[in-house]
């Protein structure tokens with residue numbers, strides 16, 4: 001069931017995802033960057049999809065952002081975005097595991113976005129992650145946290161299904177990129193799903209290439225994730241299932257959390 005390769009084959013294609021949701025969550029995060037005081041920690045930052053806009057927002061302000069991820073491939077993409085001419089002293093990029101981290105600092109804003117928490121499929125890893133986050137938050141800190149809304153069932157009818165996420169032209173390289181998903185299997189008792197993300201590329205000269213990665217997620221029903229967060233001493237300040245009233249596609253749940261006063 002496990003077999004999750006941390007986006008090792010497809011990290012360089014990750015940022016082509018142009019779904020509205022992935023613009024809306026950056027705006028959502030930037031609103032909190034402006035609102036909160038203190039330094040920022042982004043957990044499982046991936047390719048820096050969100051890290052770079054946050055860095056642009058805070059640079060020169062005296063605040064800093066620490067971003068970490070466990071995937072070398074994702075971090076390589078992020079580091080490739082840092083132009084040598086720019087001063088990145090307020091941005092620290094590290095390799096780290098969200099189920100076990102310690103930076104000896106506290107932050108005013110912590111982000112764990114775009115379903116990253118759900119890659120922790122074991123209960124112990126998920127619980128440790130929440131404990132580590134709690135320890136790194138200042139008293140007034142905010143945690144932005146997201147999970148996808150699960151389907152009613154991941155049984156036989158789910159397995160084997162394939163669909164195209166997007167089909168677009170990469171104008172820079174004059175290449176066509178089709179991203180599709182194929183559901184492989186599920187463990188409904190453990191609430192884990194496994195699917196294949198596949199990218200089919202047609203390059204400028206007509207050459208065809210394909211890349212794929214296995215993705216593994218644990219899914220949570222809203223009551224379960226709320227219980228888990230409360231159990232780890234987080235108060236739910238806000239709960240949103242849409243970040244944009246124009247976007248009618250409700251797929252995810254977003255939480256704004258603070259440390260509970262204990």
Ligand SMILES: C[S@@+](CC[C@H](N)C(=O)[O-])C[C@H]1O[C@@H](n2cnc3c(N)ncnc32)[C@H](O)[C@@H]1O
Pocket residue numbers: 006007043044045046047048049050068069070071074096097098099112113114115116119120
């Ligand atoms: C769906 S991506 C989201 C990336 C980023 N948060 C975003 O909003 O685009 C999930 C990320 O979680 C990272 N990840 C998975 N397991 C991890 C772990 N144990 N510790 C740190 N990062 C992890 C993956 O490498 C990947 O970059």
